[in-house]
Amino acid sequence: MNRKHFLSSILTAGAGLPALQSLAAIGAAAAPAAKEPLVPPYLRPGDTIGITCPAGYIKRDEIQAAIRIMERWGFNIRIGKTVGARDYSFGGTDTERWQDMQAMLDDNNIKAIMCGRGGYGTARIIDKLDFSKFRNKPKWVIGFSDATVLHCHISRHFGIASLHSKMCNSFPDDFNKSEPIVQDTIMSIYQALTGKKMQYSAAPDPNNRKGTARGVLTGGNLSIIQSMSATDSEIDTNGKILFLEEVGEYLYSLDRMLGTLQRSHKLDNLAGLIIGGFNRIKPDDPGEEFGKSVYDLVLEKVKDFRYPVCFNFPVGHQKNNYALKCGMMHTLSVDDNNVSLKE
The missing domain is CATH 3.50.30.60 (LD-carboxypeptidase A C-terminal domain-like)
Structure with missing residues (x-):
């Protein structure tokens, strides 16, 4: 493109389309x-984004680029307990991943949840999650690939919007030196989270x-x-x-x-x-x-x-x-x- x-x-805003x-x-x-869709509140400077690993594992140093960029956008970052955890290919045991995601769903101070990476594993914990607090106070859930489980489950049961996008492992180490297409796709996350059409x-x-x-x-x-x-x-x-x-x-x-x-x-x-x-x-x-x-x-x-x-x-x-x-x-x-x- x-x-x-x-x-x-x-x-x-309002750019014209063909008739x-x-x-x-x-x-x-x-x-x-x-x-009518239920739209979580769009993010403002000072809001907190939580990072968790409901599927595959990711090392703490592998999310540092994402943290730097999102902090530059004006957001605070909460690192979940599953970041850096590992149980074979998973970001911690099923119980650890479930509890970490549950804590972020329930924490009213967290306004968006970004998956550290994809892989496999969300289907192993989805039925254990309690979305009652999330349903009453929606927040943006961010990711793609294995995070498709979350998008489909949330849409089916609650009609709440979520964000299909790149995750922490896709943020470039040096944003200014990255390819234009990489910069654009990363910036599209910011645009979406802050309410741009x-x-x-x-x-x-x-x-x-x-x-x-x-x-x-x-x-x-x-x-x-x-x-x-x-x-x-x-x-x-x-x-x-x-x-x-x-x-x-x-x-x-x-x-x-x-x-x-x-x-x-x-x-x-x-x-x-x-x-x-x-x-x-x-x-x-x-x-x-x-x-x-x-x-x-x-x-x-x-x-x-x-x-x-x-x-x-x-x-x-x-x-x-x-x-x-x-x-x-x-x-x-x-x-x-x-x-x-x-x-």
Whole structure:
């Protein structure tokens, strides 16, 4: 995505979009009326962000860059007990990770919770968490990848917005010397947390399906979403704009996961579909070539529906992973010349 275009769009309130076609004109499925989202208070200077590890472990020195940058933004930082803790691949035992997250959910002085990193492990503790205080006094929960569990669970049960974005392990050691795309994506976290209306654009793709849709934004990592099927954290996609991203999978595995979404009717009544980065796809074994691309897999799963679909959106396990407000109303516009997503 063009950096200049991104900066002008994210910082200019009310930046114009192409005239929106009516849903009827493009033949999109009518989406049910969405409930007004519950938005946690946006952060102000002096507010506290807690850092915890509900999934994989991270060393204390590996969060120092994130601390420096967020303190420069004017926030205080509370380091959780799981930062620096380790139980094999996890950031502490299940009990330690659950208790650390619970403490941050319950602490009224903490206004946002950032996951130290992804990996795996949130699903092991999600059912132990008590969200009653969080529900009464919402706060921003920040992360992606394995944090998809938190985004989907919170949205399904409480309708509270959360932030799908980079985590501590993605902050550069020297912000001023980092690549422009890295600077932009990190700054998008600040913009989102402080209440800026988010707007993104992506290059057109010949495989895109044109149209305009409005709905609550939901989604995240495909394998995590698929793994939550038939659980208490199962994603609710009805009438929503769904975004998906994935990394390090075989094509046949992607087909299986997308097939699960199709067979469980998670793709039936979307307002729109956003496909982000599907990166580092594993090569087929010789003689076991799958014979289909990611484009093929997605388009065959949604061929019976008429909502807009876009590919290569700047979200996922990649440098251009911008902050997205899950649970908030957005407008997706896909045409021959551009793709835009506007809060």
